[in-house]
Amino acid sequence: MTTLAEQIIVAGAENRPPMLEKSMYDSWASRIRLFIKGKKHVRMMLDSIDNGSLVYPTVEEDGQTRPKKYPELTKAQQLQDDCDVQATNIILHGLPPDVYALVNHQEAAKDIWDKVKLLMKGTELSYQERECRLYNLFDKFASQVQVNTKFLNALPPEWSKFVTDVKLAKSLYTTNYDQLYTHLSQHERHAQEVRIMRERYPDPLALVANSQTLYNPS
Structure with missing residues (x-):
């Protein structure tokens, strides 16, 4: 009660x-x-x-x-x-x-x-505006990563070593296309040397034996 x-x-x-x-x-x-x-x-x-x-x-x-x-x-x-x-x-x-x-x-x-x-x-x-901004920011990052990835994957084989170095040194989320291009353009001469060596020595063993002059970026 x-x-x-x-x-x-x-x-x-x-x-x-x-x-x-x-x-x-x-x-x-x-x-x-x-x-x-x-x-x-x-x-x-x-x-x-x-x-x-x-x-x-x-x-x-x-x-x-x-x-x-x-x-x-x-x-x-x-x-x-x-x-x-x-x-x-x-x-x-x-x-x-x-x-x-x-x-x-x-x-x-x-x-x-x-x-x-x-x-x-x-x-x-x-609240909705802030949520939209977050979604837009995420979409922007995702789009930037896609563009950067496509750009790097489209490069010829002689660029593969430099592409790997870029992926390790640069964030694909915060680095835009122009910055990637500028960074890679520094290695253009060395990439061309790799291409020439590949054409001259199609045999992988011969390529390794004659690759002492290749550029090896730190």
Whole structure:
């Protein structure tokens, strides 16, 4: 059997609006609406969020026009005004302190609701932008590696030794095509010597025996 204190705690938890998590705005917005649907005069409170608060009717007094005061409203208007206030409080109680500080100067539930949505959708967009940048950066690296690899693999056989040295000395992720070309062009003369030796001595044993003059990069 639960104690009175436990019943009060449970009741307080049930009456507490769901708290906004910045990365889950859509979920919070749905849960706030479900929370309101459990209250009395749900239609009026949701109308306050979607369409705005009651606009006080005006009255002529001493030749001037002024908004009516609360006691001067009809019963239906007073009820709508009460629902506007209740909807505002529900939304504000579901906001973390930093978001609350940005919107608490607003009085109308719709204004607060729209402002929170704008703030949170902007936050979600920034997450998406950062994610897109990461994907674009990865695609850029992957594309650069493919270009560099194709370039190196397309070189004639006499370049194979120098290609291996480049792969060991350079990062294909951070080195662009022009840098690879510049680095390899330093060994062009030696690559040509290898080609000439291969043509002169097609027999591998003869090539090895006469390859003392070949360039051997450190």
